[in-house]
Amino acid sequence: MKQWEKTLISPGCTIEEAIATLDRVAVRIVMIVDGHRQLLGTLTDGDVRRALLKQCPLNTPVHQIMCTTPRTAERDWGTDRILSVMEKYSLLQLPVLDEQRRVIGLQTLHDLLNKPRLDNPVFLMAGGFGTRLRPLTQHCPKPLLKVGEKPILEIILERFISAGFHRFFISTHYMPEMIREHFGDGSQWGVEIRYVHEEQPLGTGGALGLLPQDEIDMPLFLMNGDLLTTLNFLNLLDFHEGNGAVATMCVREYEYTVPYGVVESEGHRIRSMVEKPVHKFFINAGIYLLSPELVKSVRPGTHIDMPTLLEQQIAQQHHVNMFPVHEYWLDIGRMEDFQRAQQEFSSL
Structure with a gap:
C-alpha cells in the first residue's frame, strides 16, 4: 500500500481513530473519503487540536469537524505549480484528485523539498x-x-x-x-x-x-x-x-x-x-x-x-x-x- 493510502478514513471514523491514524502515518493529515474514494474533506492535526480545545468528545465523527473545502491539486499539476499553491495558502499537504474527485495521491511539502534521487x-x-x-x-x-x-x-x-x-x-x-x-x-x-x-x-x-x-x-x-x-x-x-x-x-x-x-x-x-x-x-x-x-x-x-x-x-x-x-x-x-x-x- 502506498503511504498516502494509509491516510484515507471514512466520515464515520471518530476523532480518536483519526488521531491514531495521524500518529501512524506521520504526515499530519488524514483524508476523509466515501466508498468510491471521492474526497469529502480533510483533517489535520491542527483541526484535531481545535476540536479538542472546543471540548469535542473523542467519539465525535470526523465529518463534524473536518474541512469540507480543502485545497487540492489535479493529476497533471507539476511540482512548481503545487509548491506555488502550498506557498500561497501556507499548506504542508495537498491531496491530488482525478477528474471524478477521487483521491489518487498526496503531495507533502517535506517530500517536494527533499527530492528523490x-x-x-x-x-x-x-x-x-x-x-x-x-x-x-x-x-x-x-x-x-x-x-x-x-x-x-x-x-x-x-x-x-x-x-x-x-x-x-x-x-x-x-x-x-x-x-x-x-x-x-x-x-x-x-x-x-x-x-x-x-x-x-x-x-x-x-x-x-x-x-x-x-x-x-x-x-x-x-x-x-x-x-x-x-x-x-x-x-x-x-x-x-x-x-x-x-x-x-x-x-x-x-x-x-x-x-x-x-x-x-x-x-x-x-x-x-x-x-x-x-x-x-x-x-x-x-x-x-x-x-x-x-x-x-x-x-x-x-x-x-x-x-x-x-x-x-x-x-x-x-x-x-x-x-x-x-x-x-x-x-x-x-x-x-x-x-x-x-x-x-x-x-x-
Whole structure:
C-alpha cells in the first residue's frame, strides 16, 4: 500500500481513530473519503487540536469537524505549480484528485523539498541539423539555440534534474564539439553526462545501439532535444511502471479543421454535409520511456526511427502504451515555433 493510502478514513471514523491514524502515518493529515474514494474533506492535526480545545468528545465523527473545502491539486499539476499553491495558502499537504474527485495521491511539502534521487538513465537526442531553423543553425546546433537566456537543451536538462534524475546521455552528430563544450561532464549541475556520437545519422531509435547497454538496467527516458514541456516526468515514470509495457510513448492531442464543408455521399446521393469539421488525433510528442530489454534489442549501427522500432514491437505482440501530455508542450522545429517559444517562455 502506498503511504498516502494509509491516510484515507471514512466520515464515520471518530476523532480518536483519526488521531491514531495521524500518529501512524506521520504526515499530519488524514483524508476523509466515501466508498468510491471521492474526497469529502480533510483533517489535520491542527483541526484535531481545535476540536479538542472546543471540548469535542473523542467519539465525535470526523465529518463534524473536518474541512469540507480543502485545497487540492489535479493529476497533471507539476511540482512548481503545487509548491506555488502550498506557498500561497501556507499548506504542508495537498491531496491530488482525478477528474471524478477521487483521491489518487498526496503531495507533502517535506517530500517536494527533499527530492528523490532517481537512477533511471535519460537519453537526450541532440544530433539533428535543424535545417528548418536556418540561418540560426548555420553555426549553432539547434539544441543550443537560446530560449530566454538558456539553450533549449539546458532547459530540458534542468527539468529532469529538478525531478531528481542524475544519469544523462546525450547523442550528438551536428557540431558535437559545441554541445560537449557547453555541457561538459555535467559536474556544474551536480550530475553525470556522457556522450554517444553518431558518425552517420542513425535515427532516434538507432542511437540506442550506441549506449553502454550493460549499464541500462532501469527504464530509460528518451527525449528529443528540441522540445519545451512542463510534463511531470515522475507521473510518466509511475504510469510506465504501473502498466507493464516494453515502451510508453507520450502523445499530444492535435486538432485539424477542414477549411471547407465536407460532403458525405452514397453513390450519387448526398447523405450529409458538415461545415468545417474538426478532426482530432494523437500525435507523437517525442518523449518515451523504454524498458531495458527494448534498449538492448537495438544493435550498434542499426538505422531506425522510434516509431518504426515501436511498430515492430507491436507486431511482435508486445505492449506499447501511450501517455497523453496535457501540460505545456512545444516542438521547436520551425522558425515560427522558435519565435513562439521566446514569447511563451516567461510564463512556463
